[in-house]
Amino acid sequence: MVARLGPDRLAGQITLLILGAIVTFQTIVLVAFHLLDVEGRRHIVDQTDFVASIILAVDAAPLDARRHLLDEFAHAVPFANIHIRQERPASVDLDDRELTNESRAVKSDLWADAEVFAASAPEGGAPGVLAAALRKGGYALISIYQHRKPPRSVWRWFWEPEPGTPFFLTPWALSAILFFLCTTVLVVWASDGIVAPLVRLARHAEQFPDRGESDDLFAERGPMEVRELTRAVNRMQERIRSMIAARSRVLAAVSHDLKTIITRLNLRTDLVSEPDLRARMMRDISLMDAMLRKNLEHLRAESDRADYSLVDIDSVLQTVADQFADLGYRVNYRGGAHYMILGSLTEMQRVFTNLVENAIHHAGAVEIDVRPIGEEGLQIDVMDDGPGIPDSDKAAIFEPFVRGEPGRTISNHTGFGLGLSIVRALVEHHGGGVELLDREPHGLIVRVVLPLQDG
Structure with missing residues (x-):
């Protein structure tokens, strides 16, 4: 059942295997991060509590210990900018609702009459400063710009992209792009290194023992x-x-x-x-x-290409038609365009002599027609008005020593079942093909297709 649902080609199976492996790996990694991410599951101290704690610590410290305490804070929490001024800093009006809410939350964590307000930043300091009046004198200025949000865990990095981030730059989109790029590289490598040599080998095996191809051994490539x-x-x-x-x-x-x-x-x-x-x-x-x-x-139909040269197929067909016409048979050739093919003159004469000879044994008239197929092919039809061949016998009739049905039976004086077999072998030797078609209203068309050669 599973095998029927999967892809049939090797490239598809390799692609599915790679995709499955990567998806499984990604799932395991994400689940592991989610289960083992201590930072993502532990309690995060709210930033207002953090700021209020710093203010309480500075307020409670003796005046002569404040400078030492600030140095300790600078070393322990370098992301917090803490300053102490004796004079009151200038307050500022900000349209930052978050900062306003934070100042209220910090004030609620301090003593009853604590004064907390937004102040202008010290020279060279970061914006977004909260100022609090200390009970022993002075003002504590704390910049909370660098810690508006708690540290982010790996798991929350996937689910909570920064506000305003374009979709194609979100963590999930970047992860998907990277995933498909890696998959594409692996699939291309597998296709070129594994599938392509197998496809070339399959084509080479199908060509053999096609005598029209080179007998050189196939190059050993791939895994x-x-x-x-x-x-x-x-x-x-x-x-x-x-x-x-x-x-x-x-x-x-x-x-x-x-x-x-x-x-x-x-x-x-x-x-x-x-x-x-x-x-x-x-x-x-x-x-x-x-x-x-x-x-x-x-x-001899299995011979080599030693005598191959440019052959004028018009001259071959005209010669064959004239030979049978001189013997009293009705053989008509329509051509004269002088199409050229690369092949053996003797073998081409044998091909069409066999076809015409086979046709005149079962028909009163034979016609030969030639026409090009595109720019690289040539189609030659040998047509007769005989009884034809049933569709069920058209494939077997090309086999050696196989004769046709009673309507096309060849007597012992006219043939032995080798004519069409020789024709097919010689035509395939020249890189072409041959097929049998029905002719209307009755008769048979033997269609020979050969590669056309520029003269």
Whole structure:
């Protein structure tokens, strides 16, 4: 159940893992601060009580001990500015309701007739000064500007931002921004270091054994597990290439030996005196020869790119159409734009010869049409008016030695189920693709797509 709800891609799973880990860590940190923050849970002495206590201490001290007491206060509470004047300081009227309320609270904590008022700041002192008349003479001036609020704990720092702070500068917003920046860095690193090598490896594995691609081994990059997987895929590809090469050599050797036997049979058939028997033997020998020729063509479809060059596809198609038209078949080619592809002239002739040959066996007329696809593709349609192929058989018909349904069945004298297999192998060898489409009102369209090359 959990697996179905999670992301399917590795990048999404890594992202979810990182997000979960960071959220869990942040939650643990905040809970720990909240539970262990002694400062946040202990009683905070109100600032008015603090100021009143200082005034009471100074008032109670002997006159000759006041200077020493002020020095002790300066060392113990450096954030409090305390001065003693013999003359009355000038009082000031302030629009600071908080300071007014504090002066009243301080007065209520002192003796009954205590005089507490807002005074002007001493020269060089901080603003916001409370003055109190001492009973032994003089006035105590205390600046409370630096301690309007009690010290802030880590937990309250999150919940109580300073008034007037823009939202994007609040502690929660800054924490969220930092969180997403760190997550982004981790996700980018994971995507580039882990996911990207796996994606490249998957594409490389899908291309093999596409003979249109280079046979170079794939570079081993990424974490150790990805490098080991890449190494295993490279070894597997080398073994598959060896098996394909061995299979091709065996089939080629068998076909060559059988060609020799067929040649001897042809010579011996001439010695048969009965005409009917000789004719039947010659037909069987011709059939065997055609089967071997198709097998060899199928093997040659897996050749390399040694003879690749720029090929005028218009000339290839026109030549194929003319060859069949000279034999009396209705093959019409619509083209003439001289599109160029990079490939083998011989293989391209084999591709479209097989397609046209297959079409004329099941149709009265064949049409060949060429048109570009965008700026980099070329679409060639070989269309006939025959019975077509059912959709359920279109994928299997490309397999070697597979023939069509009764409407498209190839007799022993016309084919062996290798034509479309050879076509697909050669077209994919050239970096293209082939598909079968229905033609209206009836018939079949064999669509070949090849990469277009600038002439």
